[in-house]
Amino acid sequence: MFEQLVSKLPVGIGIVDEQFNVVYLNDFFLDRLPHELRKNYKEQPVTDLFKGQGKFLQRRLKSVFVLQHPSFSYWEQRPHIFPFKSSRPITGEETQMYQNMEIIPIKDNSSGRKLACIFLQDVTAQASYFRAQQKLSQALKKEHAEQRKLIRKLDTAQSQLIQAEKMASTGQLAAGIAHEINNPIGFVTANLDTLSQYATHLLSICDGVESQITHFTEEMQEQIQSLYDSNHYALLKDDITELIDESSEGLTRVRDIVENLKNFSLETAEGYQTIEVCTVAKQLITLISAQYAKPEYKFECAHEKLEVIGDPGTLKQALMNVMVNSAQAIEDKGFIKLSIVEHDNDVSFKILDSGCGIEQKNLKRIFEPFFTTKPEGQGQGLGLSVAYTAIEKHNGKVSISSKEGKGTVVQITIPKYPAQNVQQEEDSASEQPEQENL
Template sequence: MFEQLVGKLPVGIGIVDESFKVVYLNDFFLDRLPHNMRDCYKETPVVELFQGQGKFLKRRLKSVFVLQHPSFSYWEQRPHIFPFKSSRPITGEETQMYQNMEILPIKDKKTGQKLACIFLQDVTAQASYFRAQQKLSEALKKEHEAQRKLIRKLDTAQSQLIQAEKMASTGQLAAGIAHEINNPIGFVSANLNTLGQYATHLIAICDGVQGQIEHFTDELKEQVDALFESNHYDLLKDDITELIAESTDGLTRVKDIVENLKNFSLETTEGVQIVDICAVCHQLITLISAQYSTPQYKFECEYEKVEVMGNPGPLKQALMNVMINAAQAIEGKGFIKLTVIESPKTVTIKILDSGCGIPTKHLKRVFEPFFTTKPEGQGQGLGLSVAYTAIEQHQGKISISSKEAKGTVVEITIPKQPAAQPPSSEDNEENKENEAENSQTA
C-alpha cells in the first residue's frame, strides 16, 4: 500500500545510485518516459533517460553523494531541469514545466549502499501567478509614472537649460567612481590570478601523490586515500578551476565596463580638441550593451582611428542619445549596426536598427523638444533635440529615415575641421527646419 501511495503522489520521486543509475521511479516520472522504456528503465543513467540539464543534475547528485547533504534547486534558478510539459487545469494548454527539485542522501539499511532520492515538484501554476504579479506590478508602476507626467514635463524645461552643467558634473562623478572601483578591481584581479596559479600547483602536487600511491606502504596508502576522500578531492579538483575561471571572466567584464564608463564620461575644460570617433563608438557600444543586452551590436569601420576636431562631451551625448533610442526601439531579438565612414573632409556615422520604426507623420517632428512617441512617463522628448543641437554646434548634419516595423537609420555627418566662423543663429534655425523636412521625405 505504501508503494502504491508513493507511486501515485503528484510529485516526482526517483532514486539513483552512486553511478547515477536509476533504481526506482514513481508514476510521475514513468508517465513522462517513452513507452518503450517504461519497463526497462532500471540501471539506466538518469541523464540518459531525461536529457534536460544533465551536467547540472550530475553535479548536484555528485555533491549529495560526496557531502551527504541535501541539495535544493528552485524554479527561479533552474526552471526546467527535466524536459517535462505541464497542462493547465482549465484550458489544457501545455507549457514547459517549472520545477522545484530537492535531492536527499539516503542509505539502504540492509546493504549500506548510498543512494540519492530526487523529489520533483511541478510549480508551473505558482510560477505563472508570480510572473503575472510581476506584470501587474510593472503596470501599476507605469500608471504611477503617468500620473506624474505634468510635473515631469515642467521639470524638463528647466533641465534642458542646465543640461551642459549637469552633463559635466555627471561625467566628473562617473569618472571618479570608475577610478575608485578600479582600485579594488586591480588587487582582486591580481589575487585571482595568483590563486589560480596556486590552485594549479596544488592540484599538480595532489595528482603527483596519487600517481605514486602504489609505491607507498599499505598503512601510508590507506592514510593518503582517507585524506583525499575526507577532503573530497575529486569534487574540489573539478570545481576549483572552473570557479576561478568564471570569477576572472566576470571581473574582466566589470573592468571593461568601468574603464569604458570612465573614458566615455571624462570631460575636459579645453573645449574643442581632437576626438577619436572610433574609440568613442567602441566605448558607447560597451556601455549600451551592458544596459540593453537583447540587440546584437555590430561596429564597422575601415580604419582603426578616425579623428575630428570637436567638443567630446556634446558629441558623446549626441551619439549616446541616438543609440539609446535605437536600443529601446527593439523588442526581443534584433540588431544595431554602427558604421563610421571617413572622407577627406567629413566623417559620417550611421546607426541602423531593426526596431519598430517611426511613423511617417512623426518624422518631421522628431527633433522638436519635448516631442516623444514613447508612453507617458517613459520619455521626456529631449534626446534627439539635444543630439541635434550638439551636431549643429559642430557644423554638422543629422537626418533620420525610417519605415514602420522595419527599422530606422540615423545618419550624422560632421566636418573633420570646423569652419572658422560658425553659422549664425538665424541660419541654424533655417537649417533645422530644412533638416526636419528632409527627414520626413527620407
C-alpha cells in the first residue's frame, strides 16, 4: 500500500545512486518519459534520461553525496529543471512546468548504499499567480503615475512635450545612477580578478602537495589525505573556477548594460549634432534586451560608421518607442530585426517584429495621441505619437504595415542633413518666448 501511495503521489519522486543511475521513479516521472524508456529506466544515468539539465543535476547530486546535506532549487532561480509540461485544470492548456526541486541524501539500511531522493513539485499555478500579481502591481503603479500626470496636463493636449520632458529627466537620472553603479562594479571586478588568482595559487599548492604525497611518511600521508577528504577538496577544485568565471561574466554583462544606459541617456550638447546611428542602434538593442529578454534581436547595418545630423534625444526616443512596442507585442518566443540602410540623401530604419500584429481598423489611428489598444493602466497611447512627431521634426517619414497574428514592420526615413529652415527654426525658437498654440 505504501509503495502504491508513493507511486501515485502528485509530486515527482526519484531515487539515484552515487553513480547517478536511477534506482526508482514514481508515476509522476514515468508518465513523462518516452514510452520506450518507461520499462527500462532503471540503472540508466539520470543525466541521460533528462539531458537538458544534465550538468546542473550532476553538480547538485554530487554536492548532496559529498556533503550529505539536502539541496534545494526553487522556480525563481531555475524555472524548468526537467522538460515537463503542465496542464491548466480549467482550460487544459499546456505550458512549460515551473518546478521546485529538493534532493535529500538517504541510505539503504540493508546494503548501506548511499542514495539521493529527488522530490519534484509542480508549482506552475503558484508561479503563474505570483507573476500575474507582479504584473498587476506594476500595472497599478504605472496607472497611478500616469493618472497623476494626465490630470495635470490633459487640458493642454501637448502629449509630445510632456513625454519629452519626462524622458529628459529620466535620462539624466539614469545616467547619474549608471555612473554611481560603475564605482562598485569596478572594485568588485578587481577583487574578483584577485580572488581568481588567489584561487589558482591555492589550487596549485594543494595539487603540488598531492603530487608529492608519496614522499611523506605513512602517518603524514594519512593526515594529508584526511584533510583533503574532510574539506571536500575534489568538489572544491571542480567547482571554484566555474563559480568565479560565472560571476565574472555576470559582472561584465552588468557593466555593459550600465555603460550603454549611460551613453544612451546622457547628451552633452543640445540641438542638432552629428549622430552615429549604428552606435545608437546597438546601445538601444542592449538596453531593450535587458528588460525584454524573450525576443531574439537581430541587427543589420551596411556601414559600421554611418552618421546623420539631427537631434539625438528625440531620434533616440522615437526609435526606443517603436522598439519597445515591438518587444511588448511578443508574448513568447519571436524576433525583432532592426535594419539600417543608407541612401543618397537619407537613412532608413526598418524595425520588423514577429509579434501579435495590429488590426487593420487600428492602423489609421496608431499615431494618434492617447490612442492605445493595451489594457487600461498599461499604456497611455503616447509612444508612437511622440515617435511620429520626432521624425516629423527631422523632416522624415514613418510608415507602418502589419498583419494580425504575423507581425509588424515600421520604416522610419530621415534625411542625412536637416533642411536649413529646420535649423533656423530651432535657433529662432531658442531666442523668442514661447507662444500658445491656438
